[in-house]
Amino acid sequence: MKKVFLVLCISVLTSFVSVSSATNGWLNILNEGGNNKGELCTEAIQKAIDKAEKQGGGTIYFPAGEYLTGALKLKNNITIHLDAGAMLRFSTNFDHYLPFVQLRWEGTVMQSFSPLLYAKDVENVTITGRGTIDGQGEAWWKEIWRIESSKEKLELTKYQKMTQEANKDLKTEPYYERTRSYLFHRPPLFQAFNCKNVRIEGVTIQNSPFWTINPAFCDNVTVDGVTIFNPYSPNTDGINPTSCKNVHISNCHISVGDDCITIKSGRDADGRKWATPTENVTITNCTMLNGHGGVVIGSEMSGSIKKITIANCVFDGTDRGIRLKAARGRGGVVEEIRVSNIVMNNIKEEAFMFNLFYDKNTVEEPVTERTPIFRNIHISNVTATNVNTACRIIGIPEMPIHNLTFSNINTEAKQGFSIDTATDIELHNVKVNAELGAAFKVLNSKNIILENVSTAKPIKDTPVIKLENASNIMINNNFQMYPTDVFLEANGSGTKSIFLKNNVFEHVKTIVKKGKDLNSEIKTN
Template sequence: MKNILIILCFITFNAAFANDGWLNILNEGGNNKGLICTDAIQKAIEKASQKGGGTIFFPAGEYLTGALKLKSNITIYLDSGALLKFSDNFDDYLPFVEMRYEGIVMQSFSPLFYAKDAENITIKGRGVIDGQGKAWWNEVYRIETTKEPLPLTKYQKMWEEQNKGLFTEPYYKRTIDKKFFRPSFFQTYNCKNILVEGVTFQNSPFWTINPEFCDNVTITGVTIFNPHSPNTDGINPSSCKNVHISNCHISVGDDCITIKSGRDGDGRKYARATENVTITNCTMLSGHGGVVIGSEMSGGIKKVTISNCVFDGTDRGIRIKSARGRGGVVEDIRVDNIVMKNIKEEAIVLSLFYDKDTKEEPVTEKTPIFRNIHMSNMTGSNVNKAASILGIKEMPIQNITFSNINMDAKEGFTVNTATDLEFHDVKINASVGSSFKISDSKNLILDNAGSSTPIKGIPVIKLDNVSNMMINNNFPFNATDIFMEADGKETKGIYLKNNVFNNVNTIVKKGAALDKKAISEQP
């Protein structure tokens, strides 16, 4: 009798489970033996959608699928022990759909998870989702590395046929000529209320979590593992608003988290900024950059906070990048409480020279703008270079502050073509060269900014064609050979005030081109 009651309770529980909108994929024609079951999963999604929504539940086991089209009010739930693999047969990602690739809207392979014009979409659980991206990576390698002309594959012919008249700038020709565009792992297109929580993504064919033109996106507690693979960025919101990224662990073959808003004319055509973004409590390991803004930023990026993150082993830490021709405004950015270690290139980059060979031109809608960017409470060790700030003459980088920053780096801070730039309580301990090299810039403050490891014969601060600058509240604790070196015909209005130089041999080393009245030293 007791056993009968247990069985009845179990049956009742399963019935309630189903009636509550949960569909166990094993009861819907799927299997957890690794046999392809795309049709069963898609039919379960459609079935739930027809009833107003529901949860597609994947118990422990191995599943294999092709591209999945998500609908409104659908949750994909992967239990602990569930492994959902995506097919490496390119046919399973046909027909082509409208999607965005590197900031350009086109027709191409369906993303692995894809939704368009939908809302209330969730992927959650403690399971693993494997994109099996190697086949996609190998195809790109084949196309790019084969020297002799190759016959077009059926996929390239399809792309060519379905994207007639697609315009891109000349510099992008090499990418367009491939006619092969790998799908993102998860792309929601013009959707709202998106939640990705708890799951692990690995081996993405291309960018991993990539909402486009979306509103209210939350990504939390997610692990992304795509190291040693091309262009497999972790989280890339593009032309989205109200984005929340937290508690994620990311190790990838490109940027860990990148904020974008469209490329060049195509991005300006849609004119959809990415805005209201919070990134917090994340760790980033392998990756070209920890948190990156750009380079596709033609629609603009604004109101972003990045806080409480650790970058350990990325090529760069915080990187904001663009170039002439892309247009767009990056503004109102706050970065706070960041720890960096083992950074292979720069800890901080703000550069308008992502395309190095551009020439000065009149200011137009194609001119990129960086302004109102503020970074504080950052620590870096074993860093190759502390920072590079590189503006363009027609649009210097504007209104930037660095506060309470301490870094041990091989090279220091380089600033070129910036205006309204402030350093407060910044210690850059460079082992090669000056801690601060500033050129072709104006309106600066260095307030208690220096080095704890000054180098004999090397100035801590080096200025060239810098104007309207205050250097104050400095008290070098350690013996310092040269505090500052200044040169350049345009250098003027440099004020040293309220400094204590008892431990300094030479306060100012003056270059041959420096005007005698350029520097004013006051007690």
């Protein structure tokens, strides 16, 4: 009786799987001509995708095993599902990513190698499962290293010649000409171009040739529970939405060879031509390990970036924590940014970096569409330990960075906060324990509030706050709990309208140290 029952159950289950595969849109790739032995099966996978689309959509199911493929083009209503133990590897033969396709590459829309997984002008594209996608990027990395490390100009490869020919009418700024026309353009692992409802969930992605998850001009993008691992590799950013809206990034674990998460919107005149901002982005509950930056905005921001929230994340070992970067010529506005509840550790450079001088070779110019703008950015509830520099703010004279606030910040760093060429900056309840120099420096800036700022480790004969050519500064509600030699040092002929109010200086030897170039009185009460 038990044997009959068991046979009956197996029969019903087999029938269910068969019917389900046939009627519910589940296509087992092993039944569609593919193999899980690591033998190239691009054609079988692409045919399964095309077949599913013709049926109105469906799921291409990859059981455990190893699959080798070239570039794949995703279609409407398609899900790629990688079961636990499934490894989708991409070919190291560059010809398998031809012909060229339209994509945005480093902020410029152009023709180049197909992304490994590519979707264009479609809806409802999904990649899920507990399997792994391996871009086998080392072959691509070695080629770019070969070209960049050469001490003499090399003969162009067929791929470089193809790139030049395919993009001969594309115009870029002179500084970018070599990158666009001479270097080897590695493809992103995933790019959806002008798509709606894009979801990547649960999978592990490793060894990307270039940027890893790179939606462009998309609406409603979700990246949830994804692990990205690109060790010792060039320009292998983790997640880079560019000119997208309604983006949700959560519960991800990222360790890469460049920035972990970067928000972009196009480069220079090409970005302004497409004029599509990135907006309505949430980044939550993520951990970032190796990477140049934890969360970065720019430097390709010419289409503008706005309405971004970053919360409940951990950065451990990144070069920088939160980084905004742009330069003259880029244009665009970064605004309405909120960062909260962040823990940082082992940050090699700055915990916070706001830099409008990313290209140091530019010169001051009139304010035009080429002028980048950072404004209305607010950061709160951050703990940062073992940091090289707590914060650097660097504006440009024709467009100072403005309307930034920092609240409830606690930082252990070698160097403290530095504010240069900025206006309307507020620090509330900020503690910086710096090892070198003043904990807080304000240079060439105005309209600054420093409320309840302090250090628990005063440095001998070194001010807690240093002002140089700074004006309209309110320093209030401060209490140095520990013996301090100098609280404030002020210098520069442009330093004026400095107000100290409601401060307690019981443990301070010298409240104000005046520099020889100071022409204005410091008002205290």
